[in-house]
Amino acid sequence: MTDLATMRESALTRIEEAQDAAALESLRVELLGKQGSISGLMKTLGKMSPEERQSEAPKIQGLRSDVADAIAAKKDALDAAELERRLASETLDLTLPEPQSPKGSVHPVSQVMDELAEIFADLGFSVATGPEIEDDWHNFTALNMAETHPARAMHDTFYFPDVDSEGRRMLLRTHTSPVQIRSMVKQGAPIRIIAPGRVYRSDSDATHTPMFHQVEGLVIDKDINLGHLKWTLETFLKAFFERDDIVLRLRPSYFPFTEPSVEVDVGWQDVNGRRVLGGDGDAPGHGWMELLGSGMVNRRVIEFAGLDPDEWQGFAFGVGVDRLAMLKYGMDDLRAFFDGDQRWLDHYGFSPFDQPTLSAGVGASA
Ligand code: DAH
DSSP, X not given: OHHHHXXXXXXXXXXXXXXXXXXXHHHHHHHHSTTOHHHHHHHHGGGSXXXXXXXXXXXXXXXXXXXXXXXXXXXXXXXXXXXXXXXXXOOOOTTSOOOOOOOOOBOXXXXXXXXXXXXXXXXXXXXXXXXXXXXXXXXXXXXXXXXXXXXXXXXXXXXXXXXXXXXXXXXXXXXXXXXXXXXXXXHOSXXXXXXXXXXXXXOOBTTBOSEXXXXXXXXXXXXXXXXXXXXXXHHHHHHHHTOTTOOEEEEEEEETTEEEEEEXXXXXXXXXXXXEEOSOTTSTXXXXXEEEEEEEEOHHHHHHTTOOTTTOEEEEEEEEHHHHHHHHHOOOOGGGGGTOOHHHHHHHOBOTTOOXXXXXXXXXXX
């Protein structure tokens, strides 16, 4: 009896004096844990006579619940004291600027590709892709550049050293034009695609990098003529540069895969010493800038792709995506596109939440 009273007093005093949560927890284990002293007392109930048990059980159970309550109350008190201490010692300066967490941004090349997809989707084009490791046939031969064709030499091609089992030497595609062939072979006609992607040439200076980006356009249908080409390019460039005064000049040119071929120039004007696209290039203080290559798809190319050129005609164009980005967003060194310099990316990158749309504008604000 007195034992129980002593135990209670000692337990409650020790609980009251516990300094912290860890001390309180070890006390709980010592008293109420499986091997704890109060748990031990509970086990003695089994060996008692029924009468003894009847009188002892409520006391022991009472002791156990009082101790459990005291531990719970002490825990609340310790938690509250800890919170008080932290509130008193920790301060939050609400006048400080928000901490800057590192933010990713959309690279201008990706941004421009998204803009192109948005604009051309509206004209009924879908996006096609092809491999960057190409074979000679798709990159050259099927585009009407036979083995000995001089245009091959102009491409500064990266070839792989080995020849495959069929005797083919693979290469890094030098342009996105092979996707024209792959798309025609795969899906037949009619066809309306753009094919943006990486291309490779052994060349490097401020406006050339060994890897760069192009977008290819291809339309194959019935009775397609140069007028369709011109309208499509004009509509695309007005939407892309977000100006209605874009003026194009079509010049006769030569590409093996188009006949006739046209080089497309766009008019620019001098605005405070900067060349800004827009306006008639022939006006005083204005000029023309070469922008892209295009033309009516050569009959031979249509045949190579397995279609009948008497039934199907079309036009194609190819333009540098990096160049489009430079003209629209004002960068002057192409090499910086691929340096991964954080300052450049912070300056020229785009918010991932700013999606190009025709209604809200394709050129998102940086
Ligand atoms: N493939 C050409 C190049 O890389 C660009 C080009 C010109 C693509 C005319 C075309 C085209 O589709 O019609 O220089």
